[in-house]
Amino acid sequence: MAEIIRGNTGDWEMVIGLEVHAQAITESKLFSGAATTFGAAPNTQVSLVDAAMPGMLPVLNMKSVEQAVRTGLGLNSKINLYSVFERKNYFYPDLPQGYQISQYLHPIVGEGEIEIDLPNGEVKKIGITRLHLEQDAGKSIHDQHPTKSYVDLNRSGNTLMEIVSEPDLRDGIEVGAYLTKLRMILRYLGTCDGNMDEGSMRADVNISVRKVGDSKLGTRCEIKNVNSIKAAQAAIDYESRRQIEILEDGGSIDQETRLWDPAHNVTRSMRSKEDAHDYRYFPDPDLLPLVLEQGYVDDIKKTLPELPDEKKHRFMQNYGLGAYDASVLISSRSRADYFETVANDRDAKLAANWVINELLGILNKDGKTIEESPISSENLGKLVGLIEDNTISGRIAKDVFAEMYASGKDPEVIVEEQGLKQVTDTGAIEALVDKVIAENPDKVEQYKSGKDKLFGFFVGQVMKESQGKANPQMVNELLKNKLS
Amino acid sequence: MTDLTALSVSEALAGMKNKDFSAVELTKAHLDAMEKARHLNAYILETPEIALKQAAESDKRYAAGTALPLDGIPTGIKDLFCTEGVQTTAASKILEGFIPTYESTVTSKLFADGAVMLGKTNLDEFAMGSSNTTSYFGNVVNPWKANDSDADLVPGGSSGGSAAAVAANIAMLSTGTDTGGSIRQPAAFCGIAGIRPTYGRCSRWGVVAFASSLDQAGAFGRSVEDCAHMLKSMSGYDPKDSTSAKLDVPDFPALIEQGVKGLKVGIPKEYRLDETPAEINAIWEQGIEWLREAGAEIVDISLPHTKYALPAYYIVAPAEASSNLARYDGVRYGLRVDGKDLAETYCKSRAEGFGDEVKRRIMVGSYVLSAGYYDAYYIQAQKVRRLIQDDFKKAYEKVDFILTPATPSSAFAIGENEDDPIKMYLNDVFTVTVNMAGLPGMSVPAGLDKRGLPLGLQVIGRPFDEVTVLRACRFIERASAFSAKPQFVINKAA
Numbered sequence: 001m002a003e004i005i006r007g008n009t010g011d012w013e014m015v016i017g018l019e020v021h022a023q024a025i026t027e028s029k030l031f032s033g034a035a036t037t038f039g040a041a042p043n044t045q046v047s048l049v050d051a052a053m054p055g056m057l058p059v060l061n062m063k064s065v066e067q068a069v070r071t072g073l074g075l076n077s078k079i080n081l082y083s084v085f086e087r088k089n090y091f092y093p094d095l096p097q098g099y100q101i102s103q104y105l106h107p108i109v110g111e112g113e114i115e116i117d118l119p120n121g122e123v124k125k126i127g128i129t130r131l132h133l134e135q136d137a138g139k140s141i142h143d144q145h146p147t148k149s150y151v152d153l154n155r156s157g158n159t160l161m162e163i164v165s166e167p168d169l170r171d172g173i174e175v176g177a178y179l180t181k182l183r184m185i186l187r188y189l190g191t192c193d194g195n196m197d198e199g200s201m202r203a204d205v206n207i208s209v210r211k212v213g214d215s216k217l218g219t220r221c222e223i224k225n226v227n228s229i230k231a232a233q234a235a236i237d238y239e240s241r242r243q244i245e246i247l248e249d250g251g252s253i254d255q256e257t258r259l260w261d262p263a264h265n266v267t268r269s270m271r272s273k274e275d276a277h278d279y280r281y282f283p284d285p286d287l288l289p290l291v292l293e294q295g296y297v298d299d300i301k302k303t304l305p306e307l308p309d310e311k312k313h314r315f316m317q318n319y320g321l322g323a324y325d326a327s328v329l330i331s332s333r334s335r336a337d338y339f340e341t342v343a344n345d346r347d348a349k350l351a352a353n354w355v356i357n358e359l360l361g362i363l364n365k366d367g368k369t370i371e372e373s374p375i376s377s378e379n380l381g382k383l384v385g386l387i388e389d390n391t392i393s394g395r396i397a398k399d400v401f402a403e404m405y406a407s408g409k410d411p412e413v414i415v416e417e418q419g420l421k422q423v424t425d426t427g428a429i430e431a432l433v434d435k436v437i438a439e440n441p442d443k444v445e446q447y448k449s450g451k452d453k454l455f456g457f458f459v460g461q462v463m464k465e466s467q468g469k470a471n472p473q474m475v476n477e478l479l480k481n482k483l484s
Numbered sequence: 485m486t487d488l489t490a491l492s493v494s495e496a497l498a499g500m501k502n503k504d505f506s507a508v509e510l511t512k513a514h515l516d517a518m519e520k521a522r523h524l525n526a527y528i529l530e531t532p533e534i535a536l537k538q539a540a541e542s543d544k545r546y547a548a549g550t551a552l553p554l555d556g557i558p559t560g561i562k563d564l565f566c567t568e569g570v571q572t573t574a575a576s577k578i579l580e581g582f583i584p585t586y587e588s589t590v591t592s593k594l595f596a597d598g599a600v601m602l603g604k605t606n607l608d609e610f611a612m613g614s615s616n617t618t619s620y621f622g623n624v625v626n627p628w629k630a631n632d633s634d635a636d637l638v639p640g641g642s643s644g645g646s647a648a649a650v651a652a653n654i655a656m657l658s659t660g661t662d663t664g665g666s667i668r669q670p671a672a673f674c675g676i677a678g679i680r681p682t683y684g685r686c687s688r689w690g691v692v693a694f695a696s697s698l699d700q701a702g703a704f705g706r707s708v709e710d711c712a713h714m715l716k717s718m719s720g721y722d723p724k725d726s727t728s729a730k731l732d733v734p735d736f737p738a739l740i741e742q743g744v745k746g747l748k749v750g751i752p753k754e755y756r757l758d759e760t761p762a763e764i765n766a767i768w769e770q771g772i773e774w775l776r777e778a779g780a781e782i783v784d785i786s787l788p789h790t791k792y793a794l795p796a797y798y799i800v801a802p803a804e805a806s807s808n809l810a811r812y813d814g815v816r817y818g819l820r821v822d823g824k825d826l827a828e829t830y831c832k833s834r835a836e837g838f839g840d841e842v843k844r845r846i847m848v849g850s851y852v853l854s855a856g857y858y859d860a861y862y863i864q865a866q867k868v869r870r871l872i873q874d875d876f877k878k879a880y881e882k883v884d885f886i887l888t889p890a891t892p893s894s895a896f897a898i899g900e901n902e903d904d905p906i907k908m909y910l911n912d913v914f915t916v917t918v919n920m921a922g923l924p925g926m927s928v929p930a931g932l933d934k935r936g937l938p939l940g941l942q943v944i945g946r947p948f949d950e951v952t953v954l955r956a957c958r959f960i961e962r963a964s965a966f967s968a969k970p971q972f973v974i975n976k977a978a
Contacts, residue, residue, distance in 0.1 A: 051816060054692045055690040057724060282853050286726060
């Protein structure tokens with residue numbers, strides 16, 4: 001259930017839609033040949049077109065188109081075979097042309113939907129309104145000089161995919177789940193790296209509130225400068241309460257653009273509807289309408305990878321995993337691939353346990369990603385195999401795992417070198433059992449007189465004698481026989 | 485010795501090939517003539533060093549027997565074409581001193597074919613005007629004078645400097661651009677030939693944009709053949725311009741002498757305007773008669789939406805201009821006038837950098853694109869544009885080309901028509917339809933009015949059928965035997 005805010009006058013709910021700007025992965029810009037690498041020295045990746053020199057003309061980068069179509073397909077959305085680039089006119093120093101080339105009335109991608117996974121296991125469908133292609137602006141830098149601003153045009157003209165959701169989200173948790181899922185899909189598709197801290201994925205949050213049960217939408221505000229999932233959630237928490245307070249005090253919400261201030265955890269008014277720009281959109285006469293063939297779209301469709309939801313369902317069906325484990329494993333393609341190598345021809349549930357509980361646990365603790373794991377997927381698979389065929393016990397396996405994590409060694413080598421193979425010889429175990437019984441006559445007495453709990457003591461002693469190598473199941477059986 | 489500046493392109497090419505004179509001599513003759521013609525103000529910038537260097541290279545090629553199609557031909561470049569290392573201003577204060585680091589595709593092609601650049605020719609500011617009086621660098625004077633007055637006349641616009649230079653023999657060829665008639669009208673006013681090819685025939689890359697969907701580069705020459713030579717070198721597909729056409733370029737000069745026999749000529753009744761002077765209609769009738777006599781079939785046609793073309797043009801062109809000129813903001817290049825904050829810097833830079841006509845069009849353009857007016861103006865104008873295109877499409881089912889007057893008057897005095905922008909805009913009444921439909925059009929001199937000023941006829945062709953346009957114009961040129969010269973040239977010879 002979505003979050004309900006209890007006010008003085010009743011219960012309120014939030015209505016939220018997101019506009020996500022995702023920078024498409026392309027080697028060159030949307031309309032120029034300049035490079036797009038993040039972090040290059042200022043103004044070193046600027047072509048004559050990006051700097052809007054007189055007489056320069058945009059030429060559409062077909063790689064950008066491909067990435068947009070790919071993303072649209074990944075968002076289960078309609079691909080529009082006819083789309084139009086328009087000019088959005090406004091003045092700003094980081095916008096050299098004095099207009100942004102964007103898509104307006106005819107976006108390249110139309111309606112679709114994605115599923116988000118909520119922490120309580122619930123799955124919710126969120127509508128996608130559209131995806132359109134547009135140029136990124138440059139960057140204004142205000143803190144390098146006491147009176148002047150600097151402009152870095154490296155980003156100017158990069159390909160942005162603006163992905164607009166329906167107002168289907170109801171609280172910060174859903175927004176977090178949506179952004180997480182969207183980022184996952186983009187990364188699976190290889191169309192955006194999803195790095196919010198580098199600005200390659202940015203979100204504007206449209207939010208309004210209404211009384212629970214109302215069907216009419218309230219007046220919304222748009223919040224900009226939301227640079228992380230956490231910031232989005234914090235901004236929503238603040239903004240929803242701000243709006244409710246105003247409404248409960250008998251006021252009304254002004255439709256406006258607000259800025260998230262992460263230093264003070266508040267949103268601030270940026271510009272009201274009255275000050276809103278008149279962008280004077282019109283079709284860019286330098287570019288012909290973009291007309292795609294269905295065959296082009298079909299060809300891209302054939303190259304789509306298995307997407308997160310498909311993968312999740314397959315993991316649940318083929319490997320018998322629960323929804324939670326499956327969603328942990330599919331959260332990135334590399335994690336899912338790692339798991340599949342470990343689970344290959346082995347006990348999948350056991351493999352999932354080792355990947356999730358042991359490996360991800362320690363990687364998390366060390367702040368490492370799965371790509372940085374010192375244990376290769378092949379080696380972890382071997383370890384699972386050693387447990388599965390009773391070469392080592394689960395207890396010993398943990399020690400082997402620790403050694404593998406420290407040294408990156410092959411578990412078979414570790415087991416061999418340290419002589420950790422499980423003892424399964426009945427005679428050898430029986431001798432140990434007999435020894436323990438002989439050394440503890442009083443405990444035997446107590447056990448036989450009804451203190452069942454002491455059974456664990458005997459098992460522990462035998463395992464200790466075997467230095468942990470005795471097969472625990474055989475120890476159990478032999479002890480039961482001898483003590484009865 | 486013959487006046488080298490009076491030669492045709494073919495004569496000049498032959499002369500250099502035969503070693504009658506060198507490319508450097510030809511260029512020097514032009515540079516000398518330019519010096520004596522400075523009062524015409526045809527050039528914003530003369531580039532003698534570049535010209536002589538290019539001419540010397542041409543001479544080397546002639547000596548080596550590797551001469552190029554336009555090798556050594558002295559050429560004026562409209563100052564709307566960006567030229568690498570050479571100031572490019574669009575005749576605007578806002579670009580004064582701007583030196584591009586790049587060469588426009590059209591000028592690159594011309595230089596690759598051996599053309600010699602004499603300088604950058606004057607124009608109306610940002611190519612907005614029909615009289616060349618809006619240039620920040622001063623108006624251009626037409627080398628022609630009326631026989632009843634000593635008043636200086638306008639050369640037409642916007643490519644006034646280019647047209648005046650060719651007419652005054654201070655360039656053998658020159659480039660122009662034509663957004664609403666900016667080649668054809670000045671060609672007519674200056675008694676020379678000027679062709680605006682089909683939209684997409686020449687690359688717009690590196691040409692300072694006025695109205696992107698209407699702008700097209702073209703050529704001026706003293707003869708149709710000269711224009712054909714130049715057009716061949718300028719044309720061709722350019723991957724850097726998404727609107728350029730992927731088509732082969734015909735060998736224009738070789739295809740102009742086929743005459744008009746058997747061709748069908750459309751005469752659109754909507755071009756007979758009540759206010760058109762009788763002399764203009766008379767020269768049109770004369771042209772029709774020449775064609776008929778030569779065996780062309782005259783067909784009366786209707787282009788019913790013609791009367792909406794001019795108002796629609798004056799919505800579309802300013803709309804695009806208002807956006808195209810947004811980049812001149814004082815931030816990266818050109819004029820900057822500092823204000824107390826960003827907004828004031830924008831305002832001051834643009835207020836001081838742009839002239840009145842440019843400001844007027846930016847305001848009109850911003851207005852027609854603004855919320856609440858967009859549908860009523862811009863969308864409506866686009867619909868008109870489509871109707872005009874359809875008119876032509878239907879006409880070309882019946883005819884091979886269309887003949888009209890080029891302009892509603894001959895050259896007028898400097899200062900005339902300045903009181904009312906609408907009066908000035910009416911100069912384009914016969915030419916804008918071509919731009920709205922993206923067609924090729926050419927103006928060719930056909931006679932003089934009673935004041936001794938040249939009058940032009942316009943030939944409009946099917947898309948990418950410049951060959952028929954040139955062919956028809958070549959015929960008219962022969963039929964009219966137009967040989968009058970401007971007073972400036974006559975006086976010089978005397």
